[in-house]
Amino acid sequence: MSGASVCCIREPVVIGPRRIVCLTEEPTEVLYALGEQDRIVGISGFTVRPPRARKEKPRVSAFTSAKIDAILALQPDMAIGFSDIQADIAQALIRAGVEVWISNHRSVAGILDYIRRLGALVGAGDAAGLYAHRAAAHVDAVRAAAAALPRHPRVYFEEWDDPIITGIQWVAELLRIAGGVDVFPELATQPLAKNRILADAGEVVRRDPQIIFGSWCGKRFRPEQVAARPGWDMLGAVRARQVFEIKSPIILQPGPAALFDGLDALHAHIRAWAPRDD
Template sequence: MYPARIVCLTEEPTEVLYAIGEEDRIVGISGFTVRPPRARKEKPKVSAFTSAKIGEILKLEPDLVIGFSDIQADIARDLIKAGVEVWISNHRSVEGILGYIRRLAGMVGRADAGEALARRAEEHIAAVSAAAAALPRRPRVYFEEWDDPLITGIRWVGELIRIAGGDDVFPELTEKSLARDRILADPTEVARRAPDIILGSWCGKRFRPEHVAARPGWDAVPAVRDNELHEIKSPIILQPGPAALFDGLDAIHARIAAWARTAQ
């Protein structure tokens, strides 16, 4: 028997279930969900990222609750104690996202649809990779996930930057799964690594390139000098779901391709 009443504590399971035509199984979603837009109109919002309305979730009588990462461990614990089945994924890579799509689809009896979605994503990744390989040069890219303190991009972001045709200037930090391990103790290290492009995705608030450009010692950074500071909207890149493999990857590649074709 497959789950018929699912609560999604983050956006990516909602996005996947809608994409494979199984949205009717969803009875509750995260308040941060923006994809697909209709989900916000159709489903009750019962959680944030680090907190959830446990009582409201229980009223929905879910037979499965899906969350993401160790950050939601306390929510999972409370639900498990209440007798609810919980699946917390912890994928952090492009391959992990593809595997997640396939696993989630299998859990609702739609392995075929999950496989089709994952294959479309793989084909899209291959197409972008081929386009990136044809670019005349590769930029050095600094991706900023948060501004105070400075936090660099997570693993799947670094991987998507490489696929899109760039090189992450902090490759040693992208492997760190926890945000606290990707904090830059010395912001001037960004200047020393001289990125050609700065991409910002400040989760929950608008990226302010003028604030980045005004940081002490950053005026000589190639990206600042050449006005190559760009926002990548957080819903399409900071959620480890299909959006990152399609819209997020495309947004990064567009910025890299534009730079590669105009840089001298």
């Protein structure tokens, strides 16, 4: 038709995977925070952040196991998980033709970089950069507040009770940022849990922490069980009733939760301890 013009309406370009299965909690939290939750088709059964994720997405994995058939039925174009512990899950999915990204970061800096990398993967690099910047600013603010405390307690963090396993690197870093002094700094840099096992529980007694934090992944932390260990009744933390649970979803997953709620929980207890005279 003379004088007529034809307008071409283009569909928005979608960058990166469109159907993602999150095998752990942190990719789910990050993708929701970036507004990219529609890409998620399946999540870990341990996911609690954000709460709506459990209502909106099917749960298809634990940490050391996964429902491979259920995952494949979702027709994912990528699965995202964490650590060598998920190697068998990753292998099964790769053999079935699914692209898999297993991150293995272990530090606070690694968590911030993870946010940026995941954002870039789904075409949300700018939003991820802003989110990482906000997290880093929060960490710096807590660090500054902690530096102003009058005292800094010796702190023991327990990740598991049988065998006794001390805290992983990002947890130890957050302890220091929150104002505490990690009593097992030499173990914190060990990436594998088996290398953070305490062969001698008496070593905790010798280092005499003034605060004990526990986060037993997948089960409730029991301060009374800790206090009942041989010789542990003499610990400063036990005598002063400074034994606290930090919920595992906010401290043992290497994602935003640890940098916000996990760090805040650690700092709140340390800040409350600092003015004490015992």
